[in-house]
Amino acid sequence: EADIYQTPRYLVIGTGKKITLECSQTMGHDKMYWYQQDPGMELHLIHYSYGVNSTEKGDLSSESTVSRIRTEHFPLTLESARPSHTSQYLCASSPGLIYEQYFGPGTRLTVT
Amino acid sequence: GDSVTQMEGPVTLSEEAFLTINCTYTATGYPSLFWYVQYPGEGLQLLLKATKADDKGSNKGFEATYRKETTSFHLEKGSVQVSDSAVYFCALSRASGTYKYIFGTGTRLKVLA
Numbered sequence: 762e763a764d765i766y767q768t769p770r771y772l773v774i775g776t777g778k779k780i781t782l783e784c785s786q787t788m789g790h791d792k793m794y795w796y797q798q799d800p801g802m803e804l805h806l807i808h809y810s811y812g813v814n815s816t817e818k819g820d821l822s823s824e825s826t827v828s829r830i831r832t833e834h835f836p837l838t839l840e841s842a843r844p845s846h847t848s849q850y851l852c853a854s855s856p857g858l859i860y861e862q863y864f865g866p867g868t869r870l871t872v873t
Numbered sequence: 874g875d876s877v878t879q880m881e882g883p884v885t886l887s888e889e890a891f892l893t894i895n896c897t898y899t900a901t902g903y904p905s906l907f908w909y910v911q912y913p914g915e916g917l918q919l920l921l922k923a924t925k926a927d928d929k930g931s932n933k934g935f936e937a938t939y940r941k942e943t944t945s946f947h948l949e950k951g952s953v954q955v956s957d958s959a960v961y962f963c964a965l966s967r968a969s970g971t972y973k974y975i976f977g978t979g980t981r982l983k984v985l986a
Binding site: 767801802803804806851852853858859860861862863864865866867 | 904905907909911914915916917918919922960962966967968974976978979981
């Protein structure tokens with residue numbers, strides 16, 4: 762049973778607010794990922810981490826930032842939310858580069 | 874470059890019908906192949922996987938065979954249920970050279986009672 766958690770599940774927030782989306786996993790995985798999923802279902806990798814103090818930007822340019830100061834925790838921050846940030850955000854982790862990824866339930870963000 | 878192409882949806886079937894969702898890939902080396910499923914309001918979860926040519930992955934009545942000669946990994950199920958209604962993603966990963974993990978664009982399946 763995969764144990765990866767995301768909070769909040771749903772968030773409605775006004776333009777200009779700072780937000781942090783939380784992601785935690787209890788599996789001890791080094792590899793963690795953030796994806797943005799658009800309404801057409803396609804997944805876009807926005808950030809990834811291969812271990813503590815390691816973070817990289819993904820394929821899709823994003824104004825968000827991430828940190829990895831503990832193995833189990835990989836939060837995503839938006840300093841100033843905009844309506845264009847409205848989307849579903851999925852966090853995932855993996856025991857290795859070529860293995861399956863375990864996904865959290867997602868955070869659906871709406872910026873008004 | 875590496876890519877995954879899966880059939881566009883939505884796919885609408887009656888209960889107990891046979892399901893095929895096509896997936897083809899382009900990759901250097903020998904990738905691992907995966908099918909994930911996403912139910913409404915949830916994240917993706919692994920459905921099945923295959924790590925080398927001719928491997929067959931199976932789970933919950935779903936099957937897919939890694940065909941290197943046709944670079945395909947088609948998902949099949951003999952008799953679908955209403956509860957199979959979801960979005961299905963094909964994906965590949967490879968670690969030779971530059972690491973890649975690529976998802977297809979997803980295929981929505983709707984099964985009618």
